[in-house]
Amino acid sequence: MALIVQKYGGTSVGDLNRIRNVARRVVKTCQEGNEVVVVVSAIAGETDRLIQLATQVSDNPDLREYDALISTGEQVSGALLAITLHAMGYPARSFLGPQVRIVTDNTFSKARIQKVEIKRLQKELKAGRIPIVAGFQGVDKDGNITTLGRGGSDTTGVALAAALSADVCEIYTDVEGVYTTDPNICPDARKLARITYDEMLELASLGAKVLQIRSVEFAKKYNVPIHVRSSFSEKRGTLVTKEDEKMEKVLVSGVTYNKNEARITVVRVPDKPGTASRVFTPISDANIIVDMIIQNSSAEGYTDLTFTVPKADFKKALKLVKKTAEEIKAQEVLADENIAKVSIVGAGMVSHAGVASKMFTALAKENINILMISTSEIKISCVVEAKYGELAARVLHQTFGLDKGELRKEP
Amino acid sequence: MALIVQKYGGTSVGDLNRIRNVARRVVKTCQEGNEVVVVVSAIAGETDRLIQLATQVSDNPDLREYDALISTGEQVSGALLAITLHAMGYPARSFLGPQVRIVTDNTFSKARIQKVEIKRLQKELKAGRIPIVAGFQGVDKDGNITTLGRGGSDTTGVALAAALSADVCEIYTDVEGVYTTDPNICPDARKLARITYDEMLELASLGAKVLQIRSVEFAKKYNVPIHVRSSFSEKRGTLVTKEDEKMEKVLVSGVTYNKNEARITVVRVPDKPGTASRVFTPISDANIIVDMIIQNSSAEGYTDLTFTVPKADFKKALKLVKKTAEEIKAQEVLADENIAKVSIVGAGMVSHAGVASKMFTALAKENINILMISTSEIKISCVVEAKYGELAARVLHQTFGLDKGELRKEP
Numbered sequence: 001m002a003l004i005v006q007k008y009g010g011t012s013v014g015d016l017n018r019i020r021n022v023a024r025r026v027v028k029t030c031q032e033g034n035e036v037v038v039v040v041s042a043i044a045g046e047t048d049r050l051i052q053l054a055t056q057v058s059d060n061p062d063l064r065e066y067d068a069l070i071s072t073g074e075q076v077s078g079a080l081l082a083i084t085l086h087a088m089g090y091p092a093r094s095f096l097g098p099q100v101r102i103v104t105d106n107t108f109s110k111a112r113i114q115k116v117e118i119k120r121l122q123k124e125l126k127a128g129r130i131p132i133v134a135g136f137q138g139v140d141k142d143g144n145i146t147t148l149g150r151g152g153s154d155t156t157g158v159a160l161a162a163a164l165s166a167d168v169c170e171i172y173t174d175v176e177g178v179y180t181t182d183p184n185i186c187p188d189a190r191k192l193a194r195i196t197y198d199e200m201l202e203l204a205s206l207g208a209k210v211l212q213i214r215s216v217e218f219a220k221k222y223n224v225p226i227h228v229r230s231s232f233s234e235k236r237g238t239l240v241t242k243e244d245e246k247m248e249k250v251l252v253s254g255v256t257y258n259k260n261e262a263r264i265t266v267v268r269v270p271d272k273p274g275t276a277s278r279v280f281t282p283i284s285d286a287n288i289i290v291d292m293i294i295q296n297s298s299a300e301g302y303t304d305l306t307f308t309v310p311k312a313d314f315k316k317a318l319k320l321v322k323k324t325a326e327e328i329k330a331q332e333v334l335a336d337e338n339i340a341k342v343s344i345v346g347a348g349m350v351s352h353a354g355v356a357s358k359m360f361t362a363l364a365k366e367n368i369n370i371l372m373i374s375t376s377e378i379k380i381s382c383v384v385e386a387k388y389g390e391l392a393a394r395v396l397h398q399t400f401g402l403d404k405g406e407l408r409k410e411p
Numbered sequence: 412m413a414l415i416v417q418k419y420g421g422t423s424v425g426d427l428n429r430i431r432n433v434a435r436r437v438v439k440t441c442q443e444g445n446e447v448v449v450v451v452s453a454i455a456g457e458t459d460r461l462i463q464l465a466t467q468v469s470d471n472p473d474l475r476e477y478d479a480l481i482s483t484g485e486q487v488s489g490a491l492l493a494i495t496l497h498a499m500g501y502p503a504r505s506f507l508g509p510q511v512r513i514v515t516d517n518t519f520s521k522a523r524i525q526k527v528e529i530k531r532l533q534k535e536l537k538a539g540r541i542p543i544v545a546g547f548q549g550v551d552k553d554g555n556i557t558t559l560g561r562g563g564s565d566t567t568g569v570a571l572a573a574a575l576s577a578d579v580c581e582i583y584t585d586v587e588g589v590y591t592t593d594p595n596i597c598p599d600a601r602k603l604a605r606i607t608y609d610e611m612l613e614l615a616s617l618g619a620k621v622l623q624i625r626s627v628e629f630a631k632k633y634n635v636p637i638h639v640r641s642s643f644s645e646k647r648g649t650l651v652t653k654e655d656e657k658m659e660k661v662l663v664s665g666v667t668y669n670k671n672e673a674r675i676t677v678v679r680v681p682d683k684p685g686t687a688s689r690v691f692t693p694i695s696d697a698n699i700i701v702d703m704i705i706q707n708s709s710a711e712g713y714t715d716l717t718f719t720v721p722k723a724d725f726k727k728a729l730k731l732v733k734k735t736a737e738e739i740k741a742q743e744v745l746a747d748e749n750i751a752k753v754s755i756v757g758a759g760m761v762s763h764a765g766v767a768s769k770m771f772t773a774l775a776k777e778n779i780n781i782l783m784i785s786t787s788e789i790k791i792s793c794v795v796e797a798k799y800g801e802l803a804a805r806v807l808h809q810t811f812g813l814d815k816g817e818l819r820k821e822p
Contacts, residue, residue, distance in 0.1 A: 058498035069490035072483040079480035087469035
C-alpha cells in the first residue's frame with residue numbers, strides 16, 4: 001500500500017463533469033489499495049474572476065483581504081469534489097489551509113509555507129476517509145488566511161507529500177508531462193520520461209509553466225518524487241526525481257522561452273562597494289523578483305548594471321530604480337520591454353565544454369543578436385529581441401537534437 | 412459614542428456599486444462618532460448558485476461539505492467590502508466565523524450559535540479598524556465550518572450585537588421596514604415604526620421574510636434593539652424592541668400569509684399516551700420543523716392528528732409519518748399541499764376578547780372555509796385553501812383597520 005498525494009489543477013477540475021472524472025481517478029487509486037490525499041486548485045478561471053472583482057474595487061487591493069477573497073476558489077472545488085465522492089459512496093472530507101494547519105509567514109499573496117501539521121490528515125486516513133485539501137492557501141500565526149502565489153497548489157501538494165512521507169506526489173494538469181520545449185512553439189517537442197529536480201528548477205524558473213518553482217525546491221529538499229501527468233489520459237507523464245546513476249545524462253534536456261520579462265539598465269553607475277545593494281534592496285523590499293543580473297567590467301570608475309524583472313512588476317521596479325539612480329548619481333536608466341529569454345537546460349552540461357559556443361553559433365547563423373547572457377551550472381540563457389524569441393527556441397531545440405531519438409525512457 | 416452592529420443583506424451587497432454604497436454608509440456611521448462592526452451576507456444570488464452546484468453533483472449532498480461550499484459567499488462579499496473600505500482610506504479587516512470564533516453545534520446547514528468570542532473584534536475596534544464579519548457561518552468544536560440556515564446572517568448580526576453589548580443592531584435589507592402585511596398582496600400595507608419582539612417573532616415565523624426568526628429570539632433574550640431598514644434609503648425603518656409603556660397597544664399589528672407549508676393528517680390514531688411522541692420524534696430527528704399541530708378530541712378511543720411542515724420537507728416527513736402510522740396502527744395518512752396560512756398578530760390581543768370571532772366572521776363573509784385554526788397569546792392563524800390565501804390576507808388587513816390611521820409613530 002502506497003500513500004499518494006494527488007494534486008489536481010484548475011483545468012482538471014474545470015467543470016462538474018471534470019470533477020466527476022477526478023473523483024473516479026481518486027476512487028480508482030484507492031481501489032488499487034493506496035491511501036490518497038487530494039489537493040485541489042480552484043476551478044479554471046475562478047481565481048481570475050475573483051482577482052478581477054478585487055481590482056474593480058481597488059487598483060491596489062489590501063493584500064490580507066485579497067487573500068481572503070481569492071482563497072475561496074479552492075474551498076469551492078474541494079467541497080464539490082468531496083460531495084461528488086460522497087455521492088459515489090466514498091467518505092471524503094475537504095479541509096482548508098487553516099483547518100489542516102498549513103502554517104505560512106504573513107507575506108500576503110506570496111506567503112511561504114513554514115510548517116505543515118499532519119495530525120488531522122492522518123486521523124482522516126486512519127478512519128478510512130479521503131482528505132481533500134484546498135491548495136494555494138495557508139494560515140499565518142495570527143490566524144489570517146494567506147495564499148502562496150500563482151501555482152501555489154503545486155507547493156501545497158509537495159509540502160503535504162513531504163510532511164506525510166508520501167511515496168509520490170502526482171501533479172495532474174492539462175498536459176501529458178514536461179516537454180523538451182513548448183509544443184506550441186516547436187511541434188517537434190517531445191515528452192521527457194524523467195527529469196532531475198535541478199533541471200526542473202531551471203525549466204520552471206525559465207517559464208515552463210508546468211510546476212511552481214517553489215514546489216520543486218520543496219520536492220528536492222525533502223526528496224519527494226513528483227509525477228507530472230494529465231488528468232485526461234492514462235499515460236505515464238514525467239517523473240521529477242533526484243539524479244541517479246540509471247538516469248542517462250543528456251547534454252541538453254530542454255529549451256525554454258519566456259517573453260514575460262523586461263530589462264532595466266542603469267547606465268554609468270559609480271563603481272564602488274555597496275552600489276548593487278543600493279539598487280536591489282528597494283526592489284527586493286517591494287517583493288519583486290529579479291531574474292538575470294549582469295554587471296559589465298568597470299571603465300573609468302563607472303559600470304553599467306542590467307537586470308530583468310517580470311513585466312507585471314516592470315513599472316513599479318522602474319520607478320524604484322529611477323529614484324535610486326538619482327541618489328547614486330548614475331547617468332541614466334534605460335528600459336526595454338521588448339525582449340525574450342531563450343535558455344537551454346541540462347544536467348549533462350556540467351561536464352561538457354562547448355555547449356555555450358554551440359548555442360551562440362546556432363543563434364548567429366540565424367542572425368539573431370544576443371542582448372544578454374547568463375549561465376548557471378546546468379543552464380545557459382540568452383536574451384534576444386522579442387521578435388526572434390520563438391525562432392531562437394526552435395533553432396536551439398533542433399541544434400541539440402531534442403527533436404529526435406530517445407529521451408530517458410522509463411527503465 | 413455608540414457601538415453599532417450593521418448587517419447588510421444580499422441585495423444590499425448585490426454588486427460592486429452596492430458594495431461601495433455600503434462602504435459609504437459604514438464610513439458615515441464612523442464619521443458620526445460611532446464604532447461599527449459590520450456583518451455581511453453573500454452577494455444576492457451567490458448562495459443559490461453555490462447550492463445549485465452542490466445539487467448538480469448530488470441529490471443529497473453531504474452537509475459538512477455543503478456548508479464548506481456555501482459559506483464561501485460571505486467570505487467573498489466581506490473581503491470585497493474590506494478592500495473597498497481600504498481604498499477609501501478606512502482600515503477594515505474581514506473575518507470568518509472560525510476566525511472570530513462564532514462557535515456553533517455541529518448540525519450542519521442549520522447550526523445554532525453556542526458562543527461568540529469578542530476578543531478579536533474588540534482588539535480591531537481598539538486599533539481603530541472596522542471589523543467585517545462574514546454572516547451565516549460558524550465553526551463547531553472540531554474546527555468544521557458550519558452554516559446557520561437561510562437568513563442566518565441576521566442571527567450573526569444580533570448574536571454579535573448581544574456579545575458586544577452593542578447599542579443597536581441595524582439590519583439593512585431591500586425593504587424599508589416591517590409592514591402590516593405583504594405589500595405585494597395588499598397595496599395598502601403600511602410600515603410599522605415600532606414592533607415588539609413577540610410580535611416580530613410571530614410575524615417572522617409566519618412568513619414575513621424580513622428577519623430570521625432565531626435572530627429575533629436572540630434579540631429578545633439579550634434585549635438587543637433591532638433596527639430594520641433599507642440600505643437604499645435614509646429613512647428610519649422599523650425598531651424591534653421590548654414592549655414598553657410608551658408603545659401603543661394596537662389590537663392587530665400585522666397580517667401574514669404563508670403558502671410554503673403542507674398539511675399531514677394521521678387518521679384514527681389509537682388515543683393512548685405516547686402516540687404523539689411516536690409520530691413526531693422521527694420528524695424532529697430528521698430536523699424537520701413542525702409548525703401547527705392539532706389533535707381533535709377523542710371519539711371511541713381514536714383521534715385524528717393534523718400538523719403542517721415546510722413544503723420543502725413535505726415528502727420526507729410524509730414518508731416518516733406513513734412508516735409510523737403503520738406501526739401504531741392508524742387508519743390512514745392524508746396529505747394536502749394545497750393550503751395557505753393566514754394569521755393576525757398583535758400584542759394588544761392578549762387583553763381583548765372578540766378578536767378571533769371578528770376574524771372568523773370576516774372570512775365567512777367571503778365564503779372562505781377554514782381548514783385549521785391555531786392560536787397563541789398574540790396571534791391567531793387559520794389554514795385555508797391555497798386559492799383563497801391572498802384574498803383572506805387582504806380582507807383581514809382591512810377588517811382590523813391596518814390600511815388607515817397612524818401606527819405607533821416614533822415618539
